[in-house]
Structures are given as C-alpha cells and as structure tokens.
Amino acid sequence: MRKFVLNYLIPRILQYFLVIFLGVTITFIIPRLSPVDPVEAQINRVMMSGSQVSPDAVISLREALTEMYGLEGSPLQQYFAFWGRLLRGDLGPSLATFPTPVTTLLARAMPWTFGLLMTSILISWIVGNILGALASYYEKNIPIQIVDVLSQAVRPIPYYIMALLLLVFFAYYWPIFPFSGAYPPGTQPNWSLSFALTVIRHSTLPLLSLVLIGVGGWFIGMKSLTSNIISEDYVVYAENAGLRKNRILSQYIMRNAMLPQITGLALQIGLIFSGALIMEVVFGYPGMGTLTFQAVMANDYSLIMGITLLSIIGVATMVLILDFIYPLFDPRVRHQ
Amino acid sequence: MLTVTRDLLKYDGRFRVAFVFLVIIVIMALLTVVSPYDPKKTFMVPQDLPPSLEHPFGTNSRGQDLFWWMAFAVRNSLMLGIICAIVSRIIAIFVGMVAGYRGGVIDRILMSINDSFVVLPVLPILILLSFLLRGKMSLWMLGVLLGLFGWPWDGRLIRSQVLSLKERAFTRTAVYSGTTPLLITMREHLPFVLPVVFATTINNLLWSIGMEVTLSVLGLSDVTLPTIGTAIYRANQHQALVAGVWWWLGAPILIAVLLFLGLYLLFSSVNEFIDPRTRLRRIGA
Numbered sequence: 001m002r003k004f005v006l007n008y009l010i011p012r013i014l015q016y017f018l019v020i021f022l023g024v025t026i027t028f029i030i031p032r033l034s035p036v037d038p039v040e041a042q043i044n045r046v047m048m049s050g051s052q053v054s055p056d057a058v059i060s061l062r063e064a065l066t067e068m069y070g071l072e073g074s075p076l077q078q079y080f081a082f083w084g085r086l087l088r089g090d091l092g093p094s095l096a097t098f099p100t101p102v103t104t105l106l107a108r109a110m111p112w113t114f115g116l117l118m119t120s121i122l123i124s125w126i127v128g129n130i131l132g133a134l135a136s137y138y139e140k141n142i143p144i145q146i147v148d149v150l151s152q153a154v155r156p157i158p159y160y161i162m163a164l165l166l167l168v169f170f171a172y173y174w175p176i177f178p179f180s181g182a183y184p185p186g187t188q189p190n191w192s193l194s195f196a197l198t199v200i201r202h203s204t205l206p207l208l209s210l211v212l213i214g215v216g217g218w219f220i221g222m223k224s225l226t227s228n229i230i231s232e233d234y235v236v237y238a239e240n241a242g243l244r245k246n247r248i249l250s251q252y253i254m255r256n257a258m259l260p261q262i263t264g265l266a267l268q269i270g271l272i273f274s275g276a277l278i279m280e281v282v283f284g285y286p287g288m289g290t291l292t293f294q295a296v297m298a299n300d301y302s303l304i305m306g307i308t309l310l311s312i313i314g315v316a317t318m319v320l321i322l323d324f325i326y327p328l329f330d331p332r333v334r335h336q
Numbered sequence: 337m338l339t340v341t342r343d344l345l346k347y348d349g350r351f352r353v354a355f356v357f358l359v360i361i362v363i364m365a366l367l368t369v370v371s372p373y374d375p376k377k378t379f380m381v382p383q384d385l386p387p388s389l390e391h392p393f394g395t396n397s398r399g400q401d402l403f404w405w406m407a408f409a410v411r412n413s414l415m416l417g418i419i420c421a422i423v424s425r426i427i428a429i430f431v432g433m434v435a436g437y438r439g440g441v442i443d444r445i446l447m448s449i450n451d452s453f454v455v456l457p458v459l460p461i462l463i464l465l466s467f468l469l470r471g472k473m474s475l476w477m478l479g480v481l482l483g484l485f486g487w488p489w490d491g492r493l494i495r496s497q498v499l500s501l502k503e504r505a506f507t508r509t510a511v512y513s514g515t516t517p518l519l520i521t522m523r524e525h526l527p528f529v530l531p532v533v534f535a536t537t538i539n540n541l542l543w544s545i546g547m548e549v550t551l552s553v554l555g556l557s558d559v560t561l562p563t564i565g566t567a568i569y570r571a572n573q574h575q576a577l578v579a580g581v582w583w584w585l586g587a588p589i590l591i592a593v594l595l596f597l598g599l600y601l602l603f604s605s606v607n608e609f610i611d612p613r614t615r616l617r618r619i620g621a
Contacts, residue, residue, distance in 0.1 A: 014448075015448055015451060015452070018448055018449075018452050019451075019452040019455050019456065022449070022452045022453075022456065023452075023456050023461075026456075026461060027461065027464065030461070030464060030465050030468065031464075031468055034465075034468040034469055035469075035472065152600075152601075152604070153597060155600065156542055156596040156597055156599065156600030157592070157593060157596055157597075158546040158549050158550065158592065158596065159546075159550070160549055160550055160553055160568070161549070161568075161589055161592050161593070164568075164585070164589070165589065168577065168585075172577065220604075266455075267454055267455075267489075269455070270454065270455055270456060270457045270458065273457050273459075274457055274458060274459030274460075274550075277459055277460070278459070278550045278553070278554075281553070281554070292460070292463060292554075293554060296463065296467055296554055296555070296556065301467070301468075304460075304463060304464050304467055305464065307460055307463075308460040308461055308463070308464045311457045311459075311460040312456060312457060312460070312461075315455060315456070315457045316455055319455050
C-alpha cells in the first residue's frame, strides 16, 4: 500500500498540480505578451460608441479597468494577485453582462457541457471498444467489416464539419430533430419528466456528432490491441480448453486490452473537450462552447479568461480522477 | 521513396484512395499559380451561381468564383499545417531525443512538462490568444502558435523509440569509440526516428488544419485570408444555407473531407508500413 501511494498516487497528484500551474501561468503570460493593451482597447470601444464621456470619467474608468485586469504593480506582484483571485474563486465581473460575475455564468453553463461530454465519452468509449474487440476476433464478419470502414472514414472529419453536416441533414432537409438549443426557447429548466425528454431530444444530434467521431478512435485502438493479444499463449490455451468464445473474448482478451484504452482516454480528454466546445456552437447548445462564442462576439475578455482557466482545471481534474480509477481495473498497480 | 510509393499503391487500397484524394488537393493548391481571379477582389463574376461547367463550385454572394477561391484556401491551409508541423517537429525531436538519451532527472522533468501539454485543453487557450490578437494574427503566427502546442504526443513517441535504440549494440559501440552524445543522437538515432516522425507529421497536419477551421469559424483568425475555415466563416456570415446558396458551404466541406480523409488514410497506411510485421502480412510473405 505504501509503495502504491508513493509510486503511483503521489506522482499523479504532483502531475495534476504541474498541469494547473503551467496552464494558469500560460494564461497569465499570454495577455501580457500581446501587443494589444486590453485597457486601452476597452476604453477605445467605450469612446467609439459615441457617448459623451468626460476626461475625469475616462481616468477613473482606466483605473477601474487596470485593477480589474490585474495590471497593477510589478509583473511578479500581478502574478501572485492573479493566483490569489483564482484561489478565492473570484474571476471578476463579465464585461458584456456587467455586473454578473463570470463564475455565475460559468456555473450556469458547466452542467450542460459536463453532462453531454460525460455521456458521449462513455457511449463512444464502450461502443468503440466492444466493436473493436469483435472486429479483430471475428475478422471475417461482413457487418463488422462495414462498421470498420465507416468508423475509419468518419474519424478524421473535424468536429465542426461533422456537426454542421448532421445539422443540415437531420434538422434542415429531414427535420426530425430540433435545430438548436437544449430545450425550446421560453421554457424554464426544471426537473420534470417532460422537460427531461425534450432535453434528450434536443441533445441527440450534438451527442451523435461527438459519438460518431469518438467511436472510430477507440475502435481502431482496441482492434490493434486485441489482435496482438489473440495470439498469446493463454488465449490459445483457453480455446483448447473449450471455453465459450464470448467468455474468452470478454474475460481473457478485452479485460487485458482495456487498460491501454483507459490510459488513452486520459490522453484524449483535452481533445474531446475542445471538440465538444466547438460542437456546441453549431447546435446552439447552452454550455461552455456557446458561452465562449458569445464572449468572443461580445468582446468579453474576463469571461474568456474565466472559461480558459476553468477548462484547464476541469480537464486536469477529469484526468486525475481517471488516474485514480485506473488501479481498480489493473490489479498490478494496486499490488505492486 | 519511389519504390515505397509503388509498393503501397500495389498492395494497399487505403493508400490508393489517399493518393488520389491528396493528388487532387495538391493539384488544386498548385493551380493558384495560374488563377484567373485574385481571391481578395470581390464581384469579379455574377453572384450566387450554382455549380456549372464554367464555375465548377459555383459562385458566392460576394461575386467570387468558389473553385479558384477554394484553391487559395487549400494552399493556405496546407501552408499553415506545414509551418505548424515544422515547429512542432523541432520541439518534439529535441525533447524526445534528449529525454530518451539522457534519462534520469532530465527525462523526468521533460516528460512531466510533456504530459502537462498533452492534458492542457488547447482550444480555450488558443481562443484566448487569438481573441487578444484579433485582426493581427497572420497565418505564420497561427502556424507557429499551433506548433508550440502540437508537439507533446510526438515527443513521447520519439522518446520511447530512443529508449530502445539506446540499448542496442551499435549505440554502445559508438559510446566506447568516443562518439559524442550529440553525434550519436543526430547520426545514429535520428535516421531510426525519422520514419515515425514522418507518420506522426501527417497526424499533426490533420490536427493543425482542423484547429484552424475551428478558430476561423469563430472568426478568430485572419478572416481576410482564404482558408478552409474562413470559407465556412464567410458562408455563415452571409447565411448561405438560409439564402439557399448551399454550394458556398458545400465547397469547403467537400474539400475538407477530401483533405482530412486523404491525410488520415495516408497516416494509417504509412503507420502500418513502418511496422514490418504488418507489412509482410499484407504482401503475403
């Protein structure tokens, strides 16, 4: 147990903090390297809007903005202040919907993205792995070969284009799914069954686009992993012992091939998350992606900053949780 | 190289498809040299014409011939991918080879940085960056930036290759005969690593060109420059679907599917070719 904690858990936790440290530092440095001064840009925007602003008001506005962007003091002081605000959970007010705090907007959008992302990752991971294992175990099966070709053809298509294609086909030419949103405009989110059903109906297309692209990767990974395991001695032994084929596949082959796939999941989460963000924009799904899009359109700097920071922490935490779950599947890690 | 291409064309169906798709793409990119229209100029041809013999992809609401405009878009997207590939390759080879060859503390430090970059969600960071540089982000800059984020997967792969090369006899011979570490990695190890680097470069192209599409769709890249992403952005801006000008959106999607599928099939075919066991099985030896 001691060894497990020292050799497995502690390095993972250190890695977690390193990711967050690097991410936050990059997010801190980027705006300061940019040639655009966010304070001046903001003031210009206010002045351009044509309203009469007295010089005194501009000075106080400049002071307020400088404080809000955390541009006071030396770079080192700014850096520590940046961390201080982040640790207190204070991401400042949103500029476009002043004075709503950024955290409120994020809290509203988070559950949508989280729910959709989790569901799609689970479905595509499970389906991809089962199909991949079947594909290499029953190599000559025609339907499985067709799935193989299809999933390979769909996999490289960028999320945005995939989402657009699904939207055009299933909401425009053959309107069986709603065009956008997660629920009809005007309804209030609540916990009733009918509302849950509308949400499911609205989420089908976004989910489908994530799953379709996701399945291919797990499928191919699992197929090549299983094809290596199939020729192992213990599989041949199990076959000669007359075990049922399904039992060999699930207990002897898939169980062993699954482990690298779990590690793969940890490596892919950042990419899948990015894909989900852009997919939301196409479907107008009320999560973090749409929030990002609105923030970009409204020039809401503090909101974009908040989204970036939350994404880094969120993705890193998901990876850490996966690392914690991993020993449950791999007894070798537990008992080393 | 030529014999390799010939072998692959002969034995691998995926490679044949990829070859045809990519040849179409490259020819389009090369055609820009003889383009009759300047992509910056608008209202050179009648607006909103559906695809015809004269205008293979139709024309858009800005009076541009979509075929020629897409030719420039393909060229620029490929350029971006190549810039990103060069930058990320340099970092990945450096990190991978140093970490693999030196091992120990250096390896552990480099690999934890490497793993952190793998986990970081690149898109939000790039959105923040492009947002601040809006209007000032050139194709070159975007390429370099993507390169700075696109190396960690390859870094790890190269490291694992070097780790096994380090244990081979020829490395020991080189060390005992007094070859410097720099020469060993550059002259002895690099040639073994390069095939892997080539295969992952294709993957890197897919990633960076896809990223550009994503950023452009949000209007965060230089939208005056034709790329696959800005083509979609322009079409959305003019509500091409609502106006019934479906070919405006159809052209970039068609090109993107050809390009991405071509690159991906090339990647999986080359990847298998590099592994001699699967190559022999395929040829039937």
